[in-house]
Amino acid sequence: EVQLVESGGGLVQPGSSLKLSCVASGFTFSNYGMNWIRQAPKKGLEWIALIYYDSSNKYYADSVKGRFTISRDNSKNTLYLEMNSLRSEDTAMYYCASHIGGYWGQGVMVTVSS
C-alpha cells in the first residue's frame, strides 16, 4: 500500500522556522519527483515547491522563494520542507505529493500566529 505521511507541523510565531517531513512507503520513492502543496483555511490548493527525483532541480512558488527549501533523502524515503521567516499567510494544511503517479499524503497543519 502506498503511503505518504507528513509530520512536523504545529503552531509557531511569526518569524520562526519549522521543518516538515514526508515519509514515503509502498513505491520506489527515489524514482519520483515530489511536490509540496498547501491549502490555506477555506481556500484553494497552492503549489509551493518541486524537487526532481535526484535533487538535480528544485522549483519554488514566488510566495515562498528565498524562505522555504525543499530537499529529500532517498536513503530514508523522506521529503522535507524547511520553512523560515514564517508569516501568518503561511498558515495552511501542507501536503506532499508525487509529481506523477498520483500519490498524496493526508496533510499536516501549520499555524503561524502570535
Added chain:
Amino acid sequence: DIQMTQTPSSMPASLGERVTISCRASQGISNYLNWYQQKPDGTIKPLIYYTSNLQSGVPSRFSGSGSGTDYSLTISSLEPEDFAMYYCQQYDSSPLTFGSGTKLEIK
C-alpha cells in the same frame, strides 16, 4: 505564470446526472493536466492525469478530455460519493498552477 480558469465554481446536481467541469489555461499546456477530488475532511484523491488517463482505482464514470488550452472532467452518472470539490492542475511549466475549484453539490 499559466492561469487556470475553472468553471463553474459551484454546481448543484442530482444523483444519476451527467456533469462536466471545465478548465481553461491562459496558454497551451500540451495536455499536462491533472484532475483531483477533495472531500470535506481534506482528503485529496487524484482522479486523472495527462488530460484523460484514469488513476488506478478511479471508477470509469470519470473521464477527462481536452487539448491546447481547454480541458474538461465529466462524471457520467453521479453517485453519492461524488459530491465534493474538484480541482484541475497544469504541470506543463513552473509554477504549477491549480484552478480555483468546483464544488459539486446535491440539488
